[in-house]
Amino acid sequence: MAKELTPQEMLRIDLSPPTQDWMDIPVEIKPGIYCYPAKPEKIEIVGMPNPHEWNPLDDDWNLPEGWKETFLEGMRERLDKHRSFKIFMDICVRCGACADKCHFFLGSGDPKNMPVVRGELIRSIYRGEFTKAGKILGRLAGGRKLTEEVLKEIWSYMFQCTECRRCSLFCPYGIDTAEITIIGRELLNLLGLNINWIQEPVANCYETGNHLGLLPHTFVQNIEFLLMDIEEFVGIKIEPSFNRKGAEILFITPSGDVFAEPGIYTLMGYLMIFEHIGLDYTWSTYACEGGNFGFFTSLEMAQRLNAKMYHEAERLGVKWILGGECGHMWRVVHQYMNTFNKPVPTMEEPVSPITGTKFENAKSLKMVHMSEFTADLIKHGKLNLDPSRNDHYKVTFHDSCNPSRGMGMFEEPRYIIKNVCNHFYEMPENTIREQTFCCGSGSGLNAGENMELRLRGGLPRANAAKYVHEKYGVNMLANVCAIDRAVLPASMEYWCPEMQVAGVSELVANALIMEGEGPRTMNLRGEEIPGRAPAEEESEGNEDV
Amino acid sequence: MGIIVSLGAVLAIMVVAWIGGSISGLQPIFGVLVPYAAFAVFLIGFCRKVVYWAKSPVPFRIPTTAGQEVSLPWIKWAKLDNPSTTAGVIGRMFLEIFCFRSLFRNTRADLRSGYLYYSPSKWLWLFAIGFHYAFLIIALRHLRLFVHPIPGFVETLDAVDGMFQIGIPPIYLTDLLFIGAVTALFCRRIFLSKVRFISLPADYFPLFLLLGIGITGLLMRFVFRVDIVSVKQLANGLASLHPTVPDNLGAIFFIHVALVSTLFAYFPFSKLMHMGGVFMSPTRNLANTNRMKRHENPWWTPPKFHTYEEYEDMYRDLMKEAGLPLERE
Numbered sequence: 004m005a006k007e008l009t010p011q012e013m014l015r016i017d018l019s020p021p022t023q024d025w026m027d028i029p030v031e032i033k034p035g036i037y038c039y040p041a042k043p044e045k046i047e048i049v050g051m052p053n054p055h056e057w058n059p060l061d062d063d064w065n066l067p068e069g070w071k072e073t074f075l076e077g078m079r080e081r082l083d084k085h086r087s088f089k090i091f092m093d094i095c096v097r098c099g100a101c102a103d104k105c106h107f108f109l110g111s112g113d114p115k116n117m118p119v120v121r122g123e124l125i126r127s128i129y130r131g132e133f134t135k136a137g138k139i140l141g142r143l144a145g146g147r148k149l150t151e152e153v154l155k156e157i158w159s160y161m162f163q164c165t166e167c168r169r170c171s172l173f174c175p176y177g178i179d180t181a182e183i184t185i186i187g188r189e190l191l192n193l194l195g196l197n198i199n200w201i202q203e204p205v206a207n208c209y210e211t212g213n214h215l216g217l218l219p220h221t222f223v224q225n226i227e228f229l230l231m232d233i234e235e236f237v238g239i240k241i242e243p244s245f246n247r248k249g250a251e252i253l254f255i256t257p258s259g260d261v262f263a264e265p266g267i268y269t270l271m272g273y274l275m276i277f278e279h280i281g282l283d284y285t286w287s288t289y290a291c292e293g294g295n296f297g298f299f300t301s302l303e304m305a306q307r308l309n310a311k312m313y314h315e316a317e318r319l320g321v322k323w324i325l326g327g328e329c330g331h332m333w334r335v336v337h338q339y340m341n342t343f344n345k346p347v348p349t350m351e352e353p354v355s356p357i358t359g360t361k362f363e364n365a366k367s368l369k370m371v372h373m374s375e376f377t378a379d380l381i382k383h384g385k386l387n388l389d390p391s392r393n394d395h396y397k398v399t400f401h402d403s404c405n406p407s408r409g410m411g412m413f414e415e416p417r418y419i420i421k422n423v424c425n426h427f428y429e430m431p432e433n434t435i436r437e438q439t440f441c442c443g444s445g446s447g448l449n450a451g452e453n454m455e456l457r458l459r460g461g462l463p464r465a466n467a468a469k470y471v472h473e474k475y476g477v478n479m480l481a482n483v484c485a486i487d488r489a490v491l492p493a494s495m496e497y498w499c500p501e502m503q504v505a506g507v508s509e510l511v512a513n514a515l516i517m518e519g520e521g522p523r524t525m526n527l528r529g530e531e532i533p534g535r536a537p538a539e540e541e542s543e544g545n546e547d548v
Numbered sequence: 549m550g551i552i553v554s555l556g557a558v559l560a561i562m563v564v565a566w567i568g569g570s571i572s573g574l575q576p577i578f579g580v581l582v583p584y585a586a587f588a589v590f591l592i593g594f595c596r597k598v599v600y601w602a603k604s605p606v607p608f609r610i611p612t613t614a615g616q617e618v619s620l621p622w623i624k625w626a627k628l629d630n631p632s633t634t635a636g637v638i639g640r641m642f643l644e645i646f647c648f649r650s651l652f653r654n655t656r657a658d659l660r661s662g663y664l665y666y667s668p669s670k671w672l673w674l675f676a677i678g679f680h681y682a683f684l685i686i687a688l689r690h691l692r693l694f695v696h697p698i699p700g701f702v703e704t705l706d707a708v709d710g711m712f713q714i715g716i717p718p719i720y721l722t723d724l725l726f727i728g729a730v731t732a733l734f735c736r737r738i739f740l741s742k743v744r745f746i747s748l749p750a751d752y753f754p755l756f757l758l759l760g761i762g763i764t765g766l767l768m769r770f771v772f773r774v775d776i777v778s779v780k781q782l783a784n785g786l787a788s789l790h791p792t793v794p795d796n797l798g799a800i801f802f803i804h805v806a807l808v809s810t811l812f813a814y815f816p817f818s819k820l821m822h823m824g825g826v827f828m829s830p831t832r833n834l835a836n837t838n839r840m841k842r843h844e845n846p847w848w849t850p851p852k853f854h855t856y857e858e859y860e861d862m863y864r865d866l867m868k869e870a871g872l873p874l875e876r877e
Binding site: 097098099109114145210218305309339382409466 | 549568580597600601602603604605606607608609610612613614615616617618619620622623624626628629632644648649653654655656657658659662663664666672676681702736740741742743744745746747749750751758817819822825826828829830831832836839840841842843844845847848850851852853854855856859860862863866867869870872873
């Protein structure tokens with residue numbers, strides 16, 4: 004849609020806002036930045052309100068009758084339900100600490116992408132419609148009335164935020180723009196104003212259990228294809244089980260890893276690790292989606308999709324759930340799932356059947372992250388590893404926003420990588436761990452039509468990757484997130500073409516020495532491992548990590 | 549526009565107080581009634597705001613985790629940046645409230661020839677913490693006017709604050725810090741384009757108010773020397789609820805009092821409530837125990853979801869064909 008910009012053109016970014024008052028700058032909904040609207044039938048499937056045809060580029064959005072009251076009533080209801088929302092509406096001092104922390108602001112220079120302004124879009128309505136001073140003094144008190152123009156502005160910027168929480172880290176009062184965006188999107192959803200890239204996966208996930216709407220047999224077949232690849236590249240035949248009652252563990256991962264590169268290699272990694280340790284586990288075709296696009300719609304929808312995990316765990320009688328590598332899945336699982344659901348009495352506190360380690364930090368929820376599980380396996384020497392098979396990779400680790408700032412998982416994936424790869428380099432410290440940058444396409448903004456927005460939002464991450472690429476020759480961006488795996492390849496191709504993207508479990512499986520395996524001259528991608536084919540050569544000496 | 553309106557409002561308050569303070573018949577209004585009313589508005593307004601916030605529940609446990617979570621026993625855990633215990637949360641909140649921990653993290657980003665650079669940026673933190681501590685100490689020092697006998701710690705503060713004995717009467721370090729920090733915070737809003745862009749009248753107004761308070765305070769001490777005995781008499785009277793208005797107080801004193809009163813009365817309805825809000829911010833004051841302990845949501849309702857039975861009914865034939873186990877054939 005949008006004119007193709009070269010990286011040089013894209014980089015002409017002015018981070019100094021105009022002198023104009025932000026309320027006087029009209030909203031502009033631009034191709035390349037906005038996502039297509041939700042199709043009414045996809046809204047109907049899950050019974051959400053006000054499905055209707057509309058186009059963001061039109062003047063008339065066919066808003067439902069009484070839309071203003073619906074929005075304001077919804078706001079009032081959410082103020083009563085969330086202390087966070089109330090406080091965040093009241094206490095921002097506009098100090099500006101968050102201003103240059105947002106990847107969308109850094110990549111676009113659009114001043115309304117400064118987190119403080121994103122918040123002010125809604126705060127101005129709060130002041131203008133809910134507080135006495137704002138009702139009387141209007142703009143003098145920072146208040147605005149909710150008009151169609153204002154609604155369009157809110158829509159535009161609620162879908163230019165990936166809920167990554169980087170701004171909240173720097174806020175002296177912990178004001179979390181993700182919280183404001185979550186509620187802002189809920190309000191827009193009351194009016195049927197979602198984007199289709201979120202709504203369709205939600206509808207699919209609700210019925211078939213996964214984003215793409217893969218039917219049960221297709222889901223199984225897709226995994227069977229990957230099993231054939233493993234047989235070819237590794238020489239091991241694996242026969243996992245599906246929907247098996249009585250398994251000890253239920254494994255759930257984002258469905259993105261079932262069908263798309265490079266996520267499928269991560270999934271092959273899971274299969275190989277579980278086979279290697281002889282894990283008694285099962286897949287489910289019903290609860291076959293770890294990701295939760297409902298979270299980008301409304302907390303209620305997030306709860307409705309998330310409920311399937313425990314429901315299936317109870318039906319199958321498993322002791323606990325192991326969760327694959329995924330970002331927002333883990334935000335929902337870690338911070339919301341235990342509140343969304345009543346406990347399942349038949350489940351047990353998670354214990355690794357291989358090492359006996361009790362996962363004390365997950366004793367109530369009974370769900371463990373793949374990286375926690377794998378790190379424990381490696382610590383106990385349960386994985387037989389040859390890291391030199393990954394010697395052609397110089398690896399860095401991209402901390403995904405959600406496991407970083409909504410959970411705090413930093414060391415486990417690094418420990419794993421350092422054990423399965425000989426060459427590991429960190430990106431600059433202001434771009435990793437709790438200060439990590441979003442991939443640029445999280446929270447359901449990984450559509451095709453908003454590619455310019457994605458590339459702009461992806462700039463800070465890509466820029467740091469480029470830095471280590473140029474300095475150390477890093478060529479592999481490892482991560483623990485299915486959206487990262489889906490979107491970083493495009494961002495890297497644009498900003499740093501030499502960089503590949505892989506899930507951590509793929510790197511583990513590359514290094515994994517399995518009993519009865521073949522010569523292992525190829526990696527999981529079916530590429531020859533340099534120096535190993537066709538005749539075995541000596542492995543090179545290990546370099547420092 | 550915001551600047552001019554805010555400055556105008558503060559000047560108007562000063563003029564009114566100047567006129568009122570110069571007319572002896574109105575002095576009880578500006579010396580007694582206004583401060584009492586302002587303080588009452590402050591107390592009631594502050595409490596009401598806190599109660600208003602507290603009435604909304606915290607449905608989800610959503611700390612912003614700023615360090616390694618508690619995990620496997622051999623992994624080093626960031627006890628303060630990602631607390632999972634009450635002690636850890638208290639520690640984190642202490643650092644936030646007394647050291648402005650999050651603000652201390654501040655960085656600035658610059659885009660130069662295609663590369664983003666991040667450098668530590670402590671100015672905002674420095675101005676903010678300088679202002680807040682100066683203001684706190686100045687407020688505590690003022691207790692010497694209200695309380696009789698003067699508490700020991702106030703005497704100590706006074707002595708330390710004036711220890712350099714510059715000028716007669718000696719100038720307080722905190723006075724200089726206060727004026728300097730408020731001016732710096734104001735300059736940020738004027739000269740930094742991003743901060744100017746986001747600033748509202750509600751951001752300039754309190755700064756002008758504070759600057760006015762500081763300047764009138766200094767003027768009283770060094771220029772229009774106000775009779776300190778009379779000031780004490782009034783302040784003591786206010787504190788003991790037996791107010792009297794001595795007749796030799798200058799207009800400058802009434803301007804100072806009016807500005808302080810405005811600050812008090814304005815406080816509960818403004819962003820200044822961050823003072824109360826910071827204690828209640830759910831991203832900071834909650835322990836990261838999400839998977840260890842169940843957090844209840846008071847408005848929880850059971851989810852309406854697509855159950856396994858419905859799913860199997862929908863896809864039974866396909867599942868059978870794929871050899872998947874079924875609940876019902």
